[in-house]
Amino acid sequence: MTVPPLTPVLTMSAVVLGLLVVSTLVVWLLRWLRPEGRWDELADRVKAWWVMAAVFLGAVAVHPAVSLVVFALMSFWALKEYVTLLRTRPQDHATLFWAFAAVPAQYWLVHIKWYGVFIIFIPVYVFLLLPVTLVVARETKGFVASASQIHWGLMAFVFGLSHLGYLLQLPALPGRTADGRALVLFVVFVVEMSDVLQYVWGKLVGRHKVLPTVSPNKTWEGLVGGVLSAALLAWPLRFLTPFAPLQTVLVALGVCVAGFLGGAVMSAVKRDFGVKDFGALIPGHGGMLDRVDSLCWSVPLFFHYVYWACY
């Protein structure tokens, strides 16, 4: 097996490194100019970005198998954060075990590139089999709630996120160097930048709340400013994609909006559970789910658009 050339990965690593250095300098500058301000959370976030960027870029650069193991761990961790907050019944035990067993199975399908089964395994087979394992547990009270909650988590955090893996497996199109890895870097970078820029715009000029009852920190100013600026950032990154220039910006716009919606959905889930964050894995960010929520929504849409339009 020949490993594809590293060029797009190296270029993106340089871009990310530059951004991290600039952000770190900005935090130092803010601390120096306004020492009375509370910059600890911001500093924590930037520090955590260093670690996340290193882990993610490393995982993508080394080898596709390593990337898939890391993506599978992301799904596993996210599902675990979700299931821990669910009101599970003792009778759900075996069903939950099989739900977690679906994580390696799904990523194994990605690994062997069996597209036909990858795309229906969780939506069809797991969907049909999970309630059967609940029937075996012979408790009907709360049956529908358990069957739906558990499958919902699998769809969002395992099926949805595993599209990142299949995206990685896509070959380079004829005459181009950018392959699946470049597409992964493109979509993850644009969506995460959109999250960050929505936060920044919201902090700077945010006035009017978008979803006051679901996510009081999200403002129209943050949403529009963040999504538009992230879409513009995609323009110079079109070397990572097979898209035409305008098409790149429009696709970026689409995935950023999808990412916003994913974040909003997960905010609603957190409200329902009565928690602020899904966990404490990443200082300043919360849990794995707090970081990948937007990817769970944007990556499947991005994948299916690319697959339909280019492959």
Add this chain to the structure above:
Amino acid sequence: MRRALQAVFFAALVRPFLTLFIGLRVRGREHLPAADPFVLIANHTSHLDTVALLSLFPLRRLGRIRPVAAADYFLAGKARAWVSRTLFNILPVARRKVTRANNPLAVMRAALAVGESLILFPEGTRGQNGEPGRFLPGVAHLAEACPEVPIVPAYLVNLGRSLPKGTVLPVPFFAEVRLGPPLHPTGTRDEILAALEAAVSELRDAE
């Protein structure tokens, strides 16, 4: 040999399992006594309880920490007895047919007297629905007999969801060990028992 096997088991399997699979968090680690003997008490919902509590200690201390376990259950069958003795270093006590010779209190006192620490689940068995049950009086007898030995309360969160009674396959839920400051309870046995129960419930309610 046995202690070496236990150390390898904890280093190679238990710790990675608790860190990567369960994602165990520990709060109040500073309350763990640096010296033996002491008695660590906790609510009991899962076989993972003992595993998680033992994992809090450095490998070299494991030989001196004895989980108090029911002989009728943990020594039943050769394989289970080997695992209980070798990998968990249990202190077997009799639940049935208690005589003067095998009196659990005497067995536990003897272990403390030679400088071994105990992990004790005062409910006597694993609870089913997550709510801590009432403590059996044995722990109060022990506290009364050995007033100089500190008793460290612990509350275990979610391990009962990972591996509840009657199941063999663990499901990953984030779990937590909460430790409280060491106690030297005094008074009547009922007062001691109430103080210990209160210390554990306080950790349950500490969010």
